[in-house]
Amino acid sequence: MSEQALTGWIDRSPVAALIVDARSQVVAANVTVVELLESSAEDIMKQPFVQLLSRSGRMFYLGHILPSLQQHAAVDEIYLRLRTKAGQEIPVLLNATYHNTGGVDYYYFAMMPMQRRNILEDQLVEAKQEAEHALAAEREALAELERAKLELEKQQSELKRLNTRLEHLATTDPLTKLANRRAFEARLENNLSLVRRDSMGFSLLSLDLDHFKDINDRYGHDTGDKVLVAIGSLLASMFRTADLAARTGGEEFAVILSDADLSVALGIAERLRGSIEALEFDDFRVTASIGVTTAQSEDTREDLLRRADQALYKAKRASRNCVKYLTG
Structure with a gap:
């Protein structure tokens, strides 16, 4: 996909979207992300992507998301917090994919703002703000992320069980228990x-x-x-x-x-x-x-x-x- 096509892609995207290069420098931003961050496209493209994230988000991006993206060429449904120009933190759900255009690596980021009640990271942010020691804050963040991961795995397991049950019901005669x-x-x-x-x-x-x-x-x-x-x-x-x-x-x-x-x-x-x-x-x-x-x-x-x-x-x-x- 050409750079022009990538830019057209994010312009048509219904969610906040960015394109960053291999150094994680923002090279393109759509109107939705500009409005979300209460900034301008010029300001956003003057800085690395990590500067648009909360403190915990930077650590998680550098330590988990970027390595996973480099290894697997995609990440799906990752919780992060963006930071607006005024310092407000906005929880989002991040999906990212890798593209190569003319030998140049690009990453396409699509971010969907999430309702506060659906984000377990709220408690983590409060704990981090009150923490006096950086190491303690980092450990708390990792613990909260692990709890979120376990909760997500639990929900996925329950969804899989329900899907299996629904498939069984859809293919089984309820009276004789034989196939329908x-x-x-x-x-x-x-x-x-x-x-x-x-x-x-x-x-x-x-x-x-x-x-x-x-x-x-x-x-x-x-x-x-x-x-x-x-x-x-x-x-x-x-x-x-x-x-x-x-x-x-x-x-x-x-x-x-x-x-x-x-x-x-x-x-x-x-x-x-x-x-x-x-x-x-x-x-x-x-x-x-x-x-x-x-x-x-x-x-x-x-x-x-x-x-x-x-x-x-x-x-x-x-x-x-x-x-x-x-x-x-």
Whole structure:
């Protein structure tokens, strides 16, 4: 990026922005930073960047930010305090990136003022102002920064945990705890990609509980839900981590069998059918019809699903409680 482009970049920036050279000398400043520091562009560009910082900010910049920037070419979301021409300190969130233009190194600084209540450094500033000894003040600053770092890591860990939980909820059927249709279709697309790329075959089972509506109508939806939960537990216990069992509709389920050819898939489907039939309920028994097909390299997702459904319909027409297959 040219120097002219860099200058245009900071002029268009919605936040306070500076460009400094390899010696940390300010070479360009936008209107926002000029107004924030209550100064002029000429005054700002007459001094090194550190002169625009608070005392603690200078130490942190020279001891941490600049070395990190030189090593990694970027720093993100660093708390600093700027110092205005009148001596007022302004907390900001700093992001910085490295650029080389015509063999000359530049750093682009973007600074967003932060609300005072969000800045833990307020307590550090007060402690530093009251400190009589420079070493004690420096130690207090480092301790406060460490507390802020630990708090940030704690918040990031909590955010990661919540994101993981949300992802689980977004891909899990709440009743059976199996994968939902969204997760099933994503895995199906991934497995088809592997078939096309690496010829890693897999098979698909399409399962539908026989006469499930009659169970719901006669015994109630609570009983129907218990049946679905039992089927979900059975499916979860029968298959490998590499496979995927999913609830794809009301009483409809599907199983992706990784690295399984038709003969293996048929054997697994028959064992599954028998295990469902063997489930014990007080007043009725549950059976399932299962359709089986194996993925081909030219298959689309729709091809595979259509073939599995057609195999399932064959099983339904053949008196139910059986396994039927359809090849590509």
